[in-house]
Amino acid sequence: MALFTDDPTPLDSGTTWEKRSPRSRRAAKAGWIVLSIALACGIVLGVTPAPYVIEKPGPVYNTIGSTIAEDGADRPLITIDGAKTFPTDGTLDMLTVSLVGNPDNRPSWLKVAGAWLDSSEAVIPIEAAFPSNITTQQRDEENTAQMVNSQQDAIAAALTNLGYSYPTIVSVVSLPDGSPATGVLQADDQIATVNGAAIADITSLRAALTANGAGVPATVGIVRGGVAQDLTVTPVDSNGSAIIGINVKTEYQFPFTVTIQLDRVGGPSAGMMFALGIIDKLTPGLLQGGENVAGTGTIDQAGTVGPIGGIRQKLAGARSAGADWFLAPADDCDEVTGHVPDGLTVFSVTTLDQALTALNAIKTGADTSALPHCPVQ
DSSP states (O other): OOOOOOEEEEEESEEEOOOOOHHHHHHHHHHHHHHHHHHHHHHHHHSBEEEEEEEEEEEETTTSEEEEESSSEEEEEEEEESSSOOOOOSSEEEEEEEEEBBTOOOOOOHHHHHHTOOOOOOEEEEHHSSTTTTTTHHHHHHHHHHHHHHHHHHHHHHHHHHHOOOOOOEEEEEETOOOOOTTOOOOTTTTEEEEEEESSSHHHHHHHHHOOOOSEEEEEEEETTTTEEEEEEEEEEETTEEEEEEEEEEEESSSSSEEOOOOSSSSTTHHHHHHHHHHHSSSSOOOTTTTEEEEEOOOOTTEEOOOSOOOHHHHHHHHHHHHHHHHEEGGHHHTTTTTOOOOEEEEESSSSHHHHHHHHHHTTOOTTTTTBSSSOO
């Protein structure tokens, strides 16, 4: 009887043992090498910074609801003092986009790869979000200023739409280097007229300068330190527009106080939804019939709705928050097409009046097929 054999030897009723051939041992070793390389690559990709940042859906805020302030208190997002207000219901959500990464803390290649595979996220070059000539602090300060200005424009748009009248002041903030107004105009000057035409806002200032033309002296009426005077400035051509080289801001003297409580959010894209929230609070009934509506878009005093960035992420954020309807700037419709989440109806709007028309249709249950949509129906 042989003591050793190359045949498989039964260990029990269901298990056998066999010797590994040199080929199988080499294959196993190669497998371990491949696995080790894959693990090493994964570790490298997990820690190596990528030259990109990631846009993803950010927090959603109901403009007719409440928010947690920096001091931890739960406060209405919009508060109105000095005017009668009415109950609201449902949502008029404004959307935000969160940015993952910055020049000092870039996301890893592994995170970037995950974002590429997620339809609700977008990967953009870091230079597109953080230009090399602007620091992160400067960018944050600019976004904060844009949010403050957009809130004031939203109040102005809402009150203008409701028929309120109020004084508007256009004043000089600063003069860039090489400005044709250097030595003539200065910071804090109030721009009252151009060639006798009253200046009520930035739009009217641009129109008056366009009518004057470049290379032709213009008479600019200002108020400086409470004293009115006329000065002469010659506009120059800038990409086809006549300008006098000043950075200006618009200040409104509203008949009552509207306070918007929103911390740690920047940019101008919430303007339209702020305006709708203010109108809802100042008018009887429910503006959208108590439905869940979201939207985005800049707005000016005249109620013109402008395009914004990150609309695909905002669509995803709106649907996740429970919105059934979405108001989108018409200029962003091309980006919306093909990216509308199931169950979300997207209206295309260019003005505050169009947005109100869509909300009234939602409220009354009317047929909305004739209204502009994104994508076009």
